[in-house]
Amino acid sequence: MAGSSIRMTSIDNMVENIRYKAQIIARTNKLDSGIMAAGIPGFVAGLLLALIFVMVPILVLG
Incomplete structure (x- = not known):
């Protein structure tokens, strides 16, 4: 039994x-x-922010 x-x-x-x-x-x-x-939502949000941070100075400084 043991x-x-x-x-x-x-x-x-x-x-x-x-x-x-x-x-x-x-x-x-x-x-x-x-x-x-x-x-996917995080990637899209990051992509949009990156585009904003790049495009706004280009458009402002023109």
Whole structure:
């Protein structure tokens, strides 16, 4: 019976390790999804600001 207990402890440890890694992967995927969702609007806003900062002085100083 002692051998069975050791095997169950080992299996429980492996299951806990897999569960922990799955949680990390899920959190990483959520973070990546959030960044990608905000990426396009952020890029467009940055592009517009860059164009404004470049074009306004050119048009003013002419």
